[in-house]
Amino acid sequence: MALYLAAYLILVAWFKWADIYHAHFAASGWIVAVNNIFRVAFIFYLFWMVHAVGVLALRLGGTPHRIGQNELDSLGIAFFAGTGVWHFAMLGLGFLNLYRPSIAVAITVPLVGLSYRDLRKAVVRFAEEGACSKPWFWRTSDHPLDRMTAIVLAVLGVIVVVALLLVKGLYPSGGHDYFMHYFPYLRSVIERGGLWPNDAWYHFYYSKGAGLYFLGMLLTDPLAPQLVTFCFIVAGAIALFQLLSRLAPQTWWPCIGVILWLGLYIYTPGTGEYKFHGGWGDFEKYHELNAALMIGVIWLVASVLEQGGRAWLLAAGSATIAAIIINVTIAVYLGLLFSILTLWFLLRRRFAASLACAGLAAAAGLTLSAILVLNYAVTGLANDQGLLLFWKYADVEKLYDLGALPWVILLHHDTVQLVANGIPWDRHLLLFLFEALRFGLLFPLLGGGVLVATVAIICRRAVFKADHQILVLVAAGVSYLVLVLAVGRAQPVSFFRYSSFTIPISVAAGVACWAAPRWNHSWNARWASSPFIPALVLYACIPAAFATYQSKAVAMVGGSAWRFARGADSIDQAYSSQAGWMGRLPWGAIYPGARGAHSVVGPHVRIWSMHMHSYCMLPDCDVEAYPAFTMGRDWDRLMFGTPEEGRDALRQAGLNYFLFSREIAALFGITDALPRSALFAPDNIGRYLGVQWTDGQTVLLTWMGPKTKPLDQEWLAAYAQAVKVSAAASAFPYDTLRDIYLDLRATPHPWRSFLLPR
Known part of the structure; x- marks a missing residue:
């Protein structure tokens, strides 16, 4: 014993x-x-x-x-x-x-x-x-x-x-x-x-x-x-x-x-x-x-x-x-x-x-x-999976305090579409x-x-x-x-x-x-x-x-597993090379642009990405994206307010760094509705945000200051084109959510549950 x-x-x-x-x-x-x-x-x-x-x-x-x-x-x-x-x-x-x-x-x-x-x-x-x-x-x-x-x-x-x-x-x-x-x-x-x-x-x-x-x-x-x-x-x-x-x-x-x-x-x-x-x-x-x-x-x-x-x-x-x-x-x-x-x-x-x-x-x-x-x-919500049932009983004030209210409303909208x-x-x-x-x-x-x-x-x-x-x-x-x-x-x-x-x-x-x-x-x-x-x-x-597998893929997965088990590959190499696994991208679980951005900002610093595929499994790397992470309880100030209101809301939420990749945008587009805000609109973003770091494909943005470089016209044109073809941005129910938040802001706290369109 x-x-x-x-x-x-x-x-x-x-x-x-x-x-x-x-x-x-x-x-x-x-x-x-x-x-x-x-x-x-x-x-x-x-x-x-x-x-x-x-x-x-x-x-x-x-x-x-x-x-x-x-x-x-x-x-x-x-x-x-x-x-x-x-x-x-x-x-x-x-x-x-x-x-x-x-x-x-x-x-x-x-x-x-x-x-x-x-x-x-x-x-x-x-x-x-x-x-x-x-x-x-x-x-x-x-x-x-x-x-x-x-x-x-x-x-x-x-x-x-x-x-x-x-x-x-x-x-x-x-x-x-x-x-x-x-x-x-x-x-x-x-x-x-x-x-x-x-x-x-x-x-x-x-x-x-x-x-x-x-x-x-x-x-x-x-x-x-x-x-x-x-x-x-x-x-x-x-x-x-x-x-x-x-x-x-x-x-x-x-x-x-x-x-x-x-x-x-x-x-x-x-x-x-x-x-x-x-x-x-x-x-x-x-x-x-x-x-x-x-x-x-x-x-x-x-x-x-x-x-x-x-x-x-x-x-x-x-x-x-x-x-x-x-x-x-x-x-x-x-x-x-x-x-x-x-x-x-x-x-x-x-x-x-x-x-x-x-x-x-x-x-x-x-x-x-x-x-x-x-x-x-x-x-304030019993469960997100039964949202169509549980929404009418939701404690809207608690959801607002947690910063989850806009995502719950959007999830309700998406769930209605899924059921239909x-x-x-x-x-x-x-x-x-x-x-x-x-x-x-x-x-x-x-x-x-x-x-x-x-x-x-x-x-x-x-x-x-x-x-x-x-x-x-x-x-x-x-x-x-x-x-x-x-x-x-x-x-x-x-x-x-x-x-x-x-x-x-x-x-x-x-x-x-x-x-x-x-x-x-x-x-x-x-x-x-x-x-x-x-x-x-x-x-x-x-x-x-x-019959549904690819023998080459099976061999690649098995070989990678054996190399890692005996120590020939590091954790970094294993995460960076997910060849053979289905649904994996060329960069595996660590996007090179996210790696570079993390090396600049340091550990435990939130980086908001406009792409859900910019993974970062590095230690203490906090790359976040819609819809999994909150952006603070005043999200509506960001989306429907002035650029200055949006900047203040993000700073209050601890979000000061933003990631955009031309490479990922070409493959999957922008998977966030953020460009629909006044602050991140193509014709406005250059006035408030500058380049903190770039590798040519990926740009880490932060607030304009003495240590940032202005966004050039070529980048702004590429960004505008990515926003134009973004399915997430175009499908975002902007008017519906703006009207909901206008009614909420006109209501004294604590906010109560309300009907959502079905």
């Missing part, structure tokens, strides 16, 4: 002493390789810290000392039981402004010490279970080809896990949204030490619940989010394996299903429009945390219904609470799932099962209500449903499974023994269908990424279909125990997956 605890203390000390992200961002070599070894070790310790909290919670809940039918059951139950406790506790610490490295260490060291006993017991139990009997495949078949296939699958499983760790667990990535606003919000929370709203205004609604992300960043470095997600994916793989072991016992399907799920995550470009927007499966975001939690909830709920037991129910409730704290919108899905199950068992007069599901539905509802009340109390232009009720909706379910990737498993099960049903040879697991999967599918039809149509790209939680559910459904047939006695032995059929389905999924 002393060695185990000492290793953890060394790990924490390494991250605080080396501080690779801040002190050695551009360094390569052994220091990066050693840092990655410590990052892998942190994944291990994080799992056992969550597990230790889960064990304590279960003991307080009065559960027996040993839970589950085997050690994998015990590991999964305890881990998911700990997730809700951890995220609830981190939420409280965040609002107490206690996000400090010293506090994180003080909390985790005792838990690491407690987890040693759990780790030791798990190792002993695994050894005992392995010593009691040979592996089932060794008993059911003496055929050398079967055992050879087993070895091949074992090797493939190791390769998949290692590849996933290198590509998604260690390599710095994240995509457009993460570079632009996810990461700046997370970093700002850590710098401020608390969860209260910051300049990345709408991430208060999205990201404040990512408690273990913040814990990881406090203990290690800003690259911790992907490590936390990898840890959760491991827990999700345990849940999926155990679920598949009930759906297809004594077969190879559980191994195949887990390998397939993890393998699909290695490279996730998507297709068509989704590929253009960066694909899916980024471990730096919260969608994959939800994927692990959702398959965990389904496994736990099915076990509650099948076996009963307080431990399963407590773990399911904890995972439900964690999922909603992390992503409040998943409460709708979980509420539907639990409500369907409650009604089903009520109709079947199974009151105990109905009560358990009703309790989980109540937990989901109470957690959702608490989050919405918290949002309203802090910001959602996916129509025709074949396009069916196609979207299949794409969101990743049917193209899982066609051999899902399509083939449905065909096999259908033939077995027609021949009266189908037997679905795991009734409760099948029931929960059906309820999950129905709930998802309702979710797609209700909300997915309006935001297809975002919903496509969001719906990655359905992949393990789809895998489980496909396995259930393949395991359904019960042929005659001679066929059954080969059908159930042979690895050939599951392996054939797995191998068929590989070309189905790679």
Whole structure:
């Protein structure tokens, strides 16, 4: 135990002493390789810290000392039981402004010490279970080809896990949204030490619940989010394996299903429009945390219904609470799932099962209500995703004080447009449903499974023994269908990424279909125990997956991940070269113009960019853009007032530097309505702003003074042309917002809610 605890203390000390992200961002070599070894070790310790909290919670809940039918059951139950406790506790610490490295260490060291006993017991139990009997495949078949296939699958499983760790667990990535606003919000929370709203205004609604992300960043470095997600994916793989072991016992399907799920995550470009927007499966975001939690909830709920037991129910409730704290919108899905199950068992007069599901539905509802009340109390708005519903109850004065009022009004305008232009009720909706379910990737498993099960049903040879697991999967599918039809149509790209939680559910459904047939006695032995059929389905999924991939891109991503893992590339090089990743730009996560501007103004100085693609993942670099960041509460003075009023409003908000790039403007235009203001109008900007720095393509502007150079006619002409063709500037509802603010300014404070055009 002393060695185990000492290793953890060394790990924490390494991250605080080396501080690779801040002190050695551009360094390569052994220091990066050693840092990655410590990052892998942190994944291990994080799992056992969550597990230790889960064990304590279960003991307080009065559960027996040993839970589950085997050690994998015990590991999964305890881990998911700990997730809700951890995220609830981190939420409280965040609002107490206690996000400090010293506090994180003080909390985790005792838990690491407690987890040693759990780790030791798990190792002993695994050894005992392995010593009691040979592996089932060794008993059911003496055929050398079967055992050879087993070895091949074992090797493939190791390769998949290692590849996933290198590509998604260690390599710095994240995509457009993460570079632009996810990461700046997370970093700002850590710098401020608390969860209260910051300049990345709408991430208060999205990201404040990512408690273990913040814990990881406090203990290690800003690259911790992907490590936390990898840890959760491991827990999700345990849940999926155990679920598949009930759906297809004594077969190879559980191994195949887990390998397939993890393998699909290695490279996730998507297709068509989704590929253009960066694909899916980024471990730096919260969608994959939800994927692990959702398959965990389904496994736990099915076990509650099948076996009963307080431990399963407590773990399911904890995972439900964690999922909603992390992503409040998943409460709708979980509420539907639990409500369907409650009604089903009520109709079947199974009151105990109905009560358990009703309790989980109540937990989901109470957690959702608490989050919405918290949002309203802090910001004046319950949630931005339900803006069309929540706007009439909004506290306009609070939104004004936070500087978020204009962005909320604009979001309302955009949401109305999204709903009006959602996916129509025709074949396009069916196609979207299949794409969101990743049917193209899982066609051999899902399509083939449905065909096999259908033939077995027609021949009266189908037997679905795991009734409760099948029931929960059906309820999950129905709930998802309702979710797609209700909300997915309006935001297809975002919903496509969001719906990655359905992949393990789809895998489980496909396995259930393949395991359904019960042929005659001679066929059954080969059908159930042979690895050939599951392996054939797995191998068929590989070309189905790679049919949409570019082998060259896969090789580039894998090569980059390996170079970074062994220290050949620095964090700077990894972020600057995102070649092979879908939706990435030539400059990766660090735009050269933003790098140059940051070197001039220094750390923690706000730079407002007129382009949302001018990323800056450098340490302490604050490049901000519309619509993710606020510009002060007197934004209307900037947009609709005189140039002098606009200048005063920006100075009061701490905005004195502005970025414009001809290169980005040529590719994407100006993605901000700022040029519609009098201060930034093409015929006026040269009177108030001058050049602080330029590299020929990018210009850093600041207020005219002795250290600035005037804007020349060539630049002004290029700027005027960029403004002229800017879709964001031309589509900006200038007159509507001006009239709204004229009415507001004529009203005494505190401002009240008012109707917005629909």
